[in-house]
Amino acid sequence: MRQNNSVTQEHTRRSKAKADGENAFKVRLSIRTALGDNAYAWDTNEEYLFKAMVAFSMRKVPNRETTEISHVLVCNVTQRVSFWFVVTDPLKNHTLPAVEVQTAIRMNRNRINGAFFLNDQTLEFLKIPSTLAPPTDPSVPIWIIIFGVIFCIVIVAVMLLILSGIRQRRRMSKGPTEVDDSEDKCENTITIENGIPCDPLDTKGGHINDAFMTEDERLTPL
Amino acid sequence: MEKARPLWANPLQFVFACISYAVGLGNVWRFPYLCQMYGGGSFLVPYFVMLVVEGMPLLYLELAVGQRMRQGSIGAWRTISPYLGGVGLASVVVSFFLSTYYNIINAWAFWYLFHSFQDPLPWSVCPLNGNRTGYDEECEKASSTQYFWYRKTLNISPSIQDSGGVQWEQALCLLLAWLVVYLCILRGTESTGKVVYFTALLPYCVLIIYLVRGLTLHGATNGLAYMFTPKLEQLANPKAWINAATQIFFSLGLGFGSLIAFASYNQPSTNCQQHAIIVSLINSSTSIFASIVTFSIYGFKATFNYESCLNKVILLLTNSFDLEDGFLTTSNLEQVKGYLASAFPGKYSEVLPQIRNCSLESELATAVQGTGLSFIVYTEAIKNMAASQLWSVLYFFMLLMLGIGSMLGNTAAILTPLTDSKVISSHLPKEAISGLVCLVNCVIGLVFTMEAGNYWFDIFNDYAATLPLLLIVLVEIVAVCYVFGLRRFESDLQAMTGRTLNWYWKAMWAGVSPLLIISLFVFYLSDYILTGTLQYQAWDASQGQLVTKDYPLYALAIIGLLVASSTMCIPLVALGTFIVRRLKRGDTPPVA
Numbered sequence: 144m145r146q147n148n149s150v151t152q153e154h155t156r157r158s159k160a161k162a163d164g165e166n167a168f169k170v171r172l173s174i175r176t177a178l179g180d181n182a183y184a185w186d187t188n189e190e191y192l193f194k195a196m197v198a199f200s201m202r203k204v205p206n207r208e209t210t211e212i213s214h215v216l217v218c219n220v221t222q223r224v225s226f227w228f229v230v231t232d233p234l235k236n237h238t239l240p241a242v243e244v245q246t247a248i249r250m251n252r253n254r255i256n257g258a259f260f261l262n263d264q265t266l267e268f269l270k271i272p273s274t275l276a277p278p279t280d281p282s283v284p285i286w287i288i289i290f291g292v293i294f295c296i297v298i299v300a301v302m303l304l305i306l307s308g309i310r311q312r313r314r315m316s317k318g319p320t321e322v323d324d325s326e327d328k329c330e331n332t333i334t335i336e337n338g339i340p341c342d343p344l345d346t347k348g349g350h351i352n353d354a355f356m357t358e359d360e361r362l363t364p365l
Numbered sequence: 366m367e368k369a370r371p372l373w374a375n376p377l378q379f380v381f382a383c384i385s386y387a388v389g390l391g392n393v394w395r396f397p398y399l400c401q402m403y404g405g406g407s408f409l410v411p412y413f414v415m416l417v418v419e420g421m422p423l424l425y426l427e428l429a430v431g432q433r434m435r436q437g438s439i440g441a442w443r444t445i446s447p448y449l450g451g452v453g454l455a456s457v458v459v460s461f462f463l464s465t466y467y468n469i470i471n472a473w474a475f476w477y478l479f480h481s482f483q484d485p486l487p488w489s490v491c492p493l494n495g496n497r498t499g500y501d502e503e504c505e506k507a508s509s510t511q512y513f514w515y516r517k518t519l520n521i522s523p524s525i526q527d528s529g530g531v532q533w534e535q536a537l538c539l540l541l542a543w544l545v546v547y548l549c550i551l552r553g554t555e556s557t558g559k560v561v562y563f564t565a566l567l568p569y570c571v572l573i574i575y576l577v578r579g580l581t582l583h584g585a586t587n588g589l590a591y592m593f594t595p596k597l598e599q600l601a602n603p604k605a606w607i608n609a610a611t612q613i614f615f616s617l618g619l620g621f622g623s624l625i626a627f628a629s630y631n632q633p634s635t636n637c638q639q640h641a642i643i644v645s646l647i648n649s650s651t652s653i654f655a656s657i658v659t660f661s662i663y664g665f666k667a668t669f670n671y672e673s674c675l676n677k678v679i680l681l682l683t684n685s686f687d688l689e690d691g692f693l694t695t696s697n698l699e700q701v702k703g704y705l706a707s708a709f710p711g712k713y714s715e716v717l718p719q720i721r722n723c724s725l726e727s728e729l730a731t732a733v734q735g736t737g738l739s740f741i742v743y744t745e746a747i748k749n750m751a752a753s754q755l756w757s758v759l760y761f762f763m764l765l766m767l768g769i770g771s772m773l774g775n776t777a778a779i780l781t782p783l784t785d786s787k788v789i790s791s792h793l794p795k796e797a798i799s800g801l802v803c804l805v806n807c808v809i810g811l812v813f814t815m816e817a818g819n820y821w822f823d824i825f826n827d828y829a830a831t832l833p834l835l836l837i838v839l840v841e842i843v844a845v846c847y848v849f850g851l852r853r854f855e856s857d858l859q860a861m862t863g864r865t866l867n868w869y870w871k872a873m874w875a876g877v878s879p880l881l882i883i884s885l886f887v888f889y890l891s892d893y894i895l896t897g898t899l900q901y902q903a904w905d906a907s908q909g910q911l912v913t914k915d916y917p918l919y920a921l922a923i924i925g926l927l928v929a930s931s932t933m934c935i936p937l938v939a940l941g942t943f944i945v946r947r948l949k950r951g952d953t954p955p956v957a
Contacts, residue, residue, distance in 0.1 A: 171684065175691035182691075221687040272498045286479035290537065297544045304551050308796055 166238040167229040168248075169269045174224065177265040185224045189259075190217055193228070196258050197244075200251040201230055204243060245271050370435060371554045373630050378558040380640055382627050383428075385565040386774030387648045389767050390470060390739075391616050397592075397656035397663075398734035399608050404599025405592050409653070411600070411609035416649050419881050420613040422873035423838060425641035426845060427619060431628025432637050433857055437781030438622030441629070442841075445849045447946075451938025452840050453782065456622035458931040459833050460778035463621065465806050466825040467775060468546065469813040471768040472538035473740065474761050476518055479538075481757035488513035489748035506909025510745040518740070521904045522816040525920055529816025536814045543807040546772045550780065550799050554630050557773055564770035569651075571763035572658055578756065579661035588664020591729045592656065607888055610881060616648060620834040620841065623774035626781035633861045638870075659738075666746040667728035674723035685716045735826075736819075739764060776802065823901055824916075828924045832893075833931040835886045840935055842879050851875055899924065 170193075175182045183189070194215040201210040214233060220226040230239045248255070248271055256262050263273040373379045400408045434441035439453030480487050491504035491512060499505070504512040515521050522529045549560040579585055599605050618624065628637060672695075679693045686705060693701055706713045733742050747756050776799070783798050784790050790798070813822050845854055851874065855866045893899075899921065902911040916924070 173690045222689040223683065223687040224690065225684075225687055275493055275497055275499070285483050286476070289479045289482060290475075290541065294541055294544070297541065297548055301544065301548050301551065304548070304556070305796055308552065308794070312794070 166241045166244070167227045168241070168244065168271065169225060169227050171223060171225040171267040171269065172259070172261065173265040173267075174259075174261070177261050185220075190220070190226075192258060193217065196251075196255045197228065197230065197248070200247040200255065201239070201244070203251060204247045207239075207243070207247075241270075249274065371630060372632060373554055374558050376631075376635055376640075378554075378561060379627060379631055379635070380643060381561040381565040382557065382773070383624065383640065383644045384647055385561045385770030386623055386627070387617050387644060388565070388568065388651045389616075389618075389771035390764065391612075392648065392652040393655045393659070393764075393767065394736075394738040395734055396612060396616070396652040397659040398732050398738065399612055400656050401592060401660075401732045403602065403605035403608060404596040406595035407597050407600055408605060408609065411606045412613070412649070415606070415609045415613045416645060418873065419610055419878055420617055420645045420649075421642055422870055422878050423614075423619050423842070424617050424624065424645050425638055425870060426842065426874060427624040428628040428637040428641050429854075429858055430841075430845065431625035432631045432633060432635060433854075433861055434625075435629050435633070437629060437783075437785045438625045438778065439782040440785050441625055442844065445844055448939040448942050449840070449844050449848065449935075450942065451935040452837060452844065453622065454938055455833060455837050455931045455934040456620060456625075457779055457782055458934060459830055459837070460621045460623065460775050461806075462825060462829040462927065462931070464772060464775040464779065465809050466813060466822055466829070467768070468542045468772055468806065469535075469539060469810055469818070469822060470736070471542040471545075471765060471772065472535060472814075473518060473736070474764040474768060475538045475541055476535065477740065477744070478758065478761040478765065481754055481761060484754060486744075486748050486753055486757060487517070488744050489753070503906050503909055506907075508745065510741050510748070511909070513744070514736075514740045515904045516906070519819050520816050521819055523905060524903050524914055525817050525820040525901065526917055527817060531811055532814050532816070532818075535818075536811055539810055539814055540807060543803050543810075545769060546776060547799060547803045549769065549773055550776050550803075551796055553780075553784070553795055557777070560773065561770065564766045564773065567766045568763045568770075571759050571766075572651075572654060574759060575658045575756075575763075576654070576661075578750070579658050579665070582661060582665035582750070584668025585661035585664045587668055587725060588660040588662070588729060589657065591664070592660040607885065610885055612652075613649075614838075614882075614885070615830075615834070616652065617645060618771070618774060620837040621775065621830075622778035622782070626777040627774070629781065634863065636862060636864065638862075638864065638867075662743060662746045663729065666742065666749070667725060667731075669746075669749050670728050671723055671725045674721055678720055678723065681716065681719060685712065820901060820903070824920065824924055825927070829927045829931075832886070832889055832928055835882055835889065836932050836935070839879060839882045839886065842874060842882070846875050846879075 172185065174185065191212070194212045194217060197215045198210045198212045201207045201214075210230065214231050215228060216231060217226050217228045230244055231237070232239055248268055252263065252273060256266055259266055373382070403411075430441055430445075434444050436444065437453070438456040439450055442453040443450040488510045491500035491509045493499070494501050501512070503516060507515070518535070520529070520532055548556075550557055631637070675695050675698065679695070679698065682688065682701070682705065683690065683693055686709065688701075743760060744757070747753050747760060750756050779802055780795075780799055783802070784795050793801075812818060815821075845851070851871060855871070858864075858866055899916050900913050901916060903914045904910075905912045
């Protein structure tokens with residue numbers, strides 16, 4: 144008799160898992176995607192761990208500290224691996240509202256993920272959106288720091304060049320005796336004599352004027 | 366004693382300056398697109414033909430003119446014929462427009478470079494929405510790289526009419542870009558000559574590193590095979606030939622006056638024929654080299670997207686039919702789909718609309734050019750590489766070098782005539798002249814930092830330099846061959862360099878090249894006239910994609926003004942000179 148009772152109790156509880164669709168959640172695990180060759184097989188022991196984690200999450204909610212593992216029902220396990228679960232309250236013989244379960248799971252998501260070596264994408268609770276981690280926002284955006292550094296370097300370089308240019312000009316205008324300075328710089332420029340550029344001739348070093356014939360060539364050869 | 370003209374310290378600086386100017390962003394983001402559109406490997410045929418028939422002769426002509434006349438573009442053309450000073454002036458106007466809008470690309474490159482020092486890269490993840498349960502809507506509809514480009518960088522408005530305000534971040538980057546350019550041109554050839562070593566060589570270093578990385582990426586061979594498979598039927602397509610000619614023409618930077626300016630700082634005995642051949646060959650080989658890199662990256666990106674698409678389909682089927690995790694793989698996907706369709710027809714037909722047809726071909730066929738290639742497609746590929754910060758920094762640094770190298774040429778084209786003019790250079794030192802030019806350009810360039818700035822950028826990019834340049838170069842060739850006289854030019858060149866002019870150059874200058882340019886000009890004009898109203902691509906934030914819109918009337922007016930302001934210089938100056946001469950002749954009494 145007692146056995147029959149427990150079987151019918153189990154049966155009614157199981158039917159609650161299907162019937163109370165709105166308080167039940169579908170869970171999907173992608174163990175092979177996450178762990179590859181280290182993937183473990185999903186068996187009843189893993190299910191037990193799952194129920195324990197859900198019960199643990201519920202116990203963190205005020206007024207639900209007495210949730211037991213047996214209050215969590217799991218059914219419709221497929222090969223995927225996916226299944227439905229629901230949390231019951233045997234005292235009042237109904238399933239806990241979805242909102243409570245949702246909040247409890249969201250707050251302990253990391254612990255649940257960690258127990259199974261999975262993450263938010265590989266252990267999915269459909270209808271429970273995960274809180275996405277906000278991107279780290281440093282107080283001063285990094286790009287402004289780098290911009291500032293390069294900006295200062297360029298400004299300093301521009302100032303240096305302008306100042307050295309002004310100094311050079313002052314030196315050149317101050318002394319025609321300082322011609323040696325400009326001579327060094329002018330070794331590549333054309334020297335103009337009598338308005339005729341000597342450049343097509345030889346400008347390297349001294350001022351050899353190739354227009355003048357050398358001694359030997361002055362006399363026509365015999 | 367005349368003030369000596371500054372010279373390049375050695376001929377290598379001149380070659381590097383020309384390479385650094387000619388090898389620019391167009392080699393990286395336009396040539397690969399053309400190659401893909403017009404037959405892959407077979408596009409190289411029209412490309413090389415045009416290089417030999419059009420590129421080399423025109424480049425040699427400009428270098429020779431600059432070296433012979435030893436003045437900037439305005440002075441050089443005025444020396445050839447007093448009526449042709451307008452050609453030089455038109456070049457300066459076009460260069461002015463170009464430098465105004467070109468530097469905003471450097472500003473964008475700086476922006477991306479500065480943002481590359483973060484982990485994760487800001488364009489690899491979408492920002493979260495208000496209640497942190499999902500991603501921002503616009504980012505979901507588009508992709509994270511598109512979102513970062515259109516929203517975070519440009520903050521683009523829905524149409525050209527909504528100008529919005531100046532984006533201060535972009536304005537700061539633009540200011541920095543102009544400061545860097547000013548730093549490089551500050552001292553004239555003295556400073557430019559040293560900078561061009563870096564701007565010419567560093568991009569090649571980065572390209573080689575990228576080549577090695579690109580070829581070792583998973584899926585790179587798909588991209589390369591797709592690109593280089595010749596589609597010989599494209600050889601019969603006239604558009605392929607026209608685009609090859611246009612690409613050679615604009616890639617070498619002819620007609621802006623920059624090459625004339627650079628060559629004017631040469632020793633007169635420099636062998637500019639050799640330099641012309643070297644520079645044009647290097648320019649074209651760089652284009653091909655860059656497209657090998659680009660296509661291996663394309664292949665990687667396409668393969669990555671194709672595999673993600675397949676994985677999404679697999680996940681969808683696994684979840685809908687509760688199949689065992691890991692059972693569905695890419696190899697048995699088709700079989701299983703067939704089995705599911707027959708075993709569970711009802712459920713399968715429900716899921717069917719969500720199953721996307723993943724195709725590697727269609728991923729590869731998405732051809733992109735211009736800023737979209739660099740700032741959207743490349744960044745998408747980079748974010749999936751290992752050590753993505755490093756690759757991102759390298760890539761945008763290379764873009765910066767290419768962009769600044771071209772800017773040096775653009776500003777030289779404007780500055781050389783200004784510093785040549787006795788009026789201006791006697792009142793202001795050359796540092797002040799460069800500073801003023803940079804300041805004016807920077808202030809005008811703030812237009813491109815507004816929310817609608819990218820639309821104005823497209824206008825300038827498409828219309829400011831295309832048609833006027835063709836006209837300018839046509840007038841240049843005609844002027845040298847028929848006004849100055851080809852024989853006179855030939856003897857001048859011989860006296861200057863000591864080498865005789867090959868018959869090939871004479872044939873090209875006198876006959877083939879002008880005809881080619883006239884046909885290009887006619888093609889462009891007819892293209893504009895046939896398309897009727899001009900349209901542009903606007904970003905629609907609600908859909909997360911580009912939509913086509915018509916230009917408003919005032920934008921069309923500005924386009925017309927852009928084209929007219931440079932082309933009208935030629936006839937107006939000629940007319941003005943003619944009138945002034947007539948008046949002078951009328952004043953002086955005729956000699957008995």
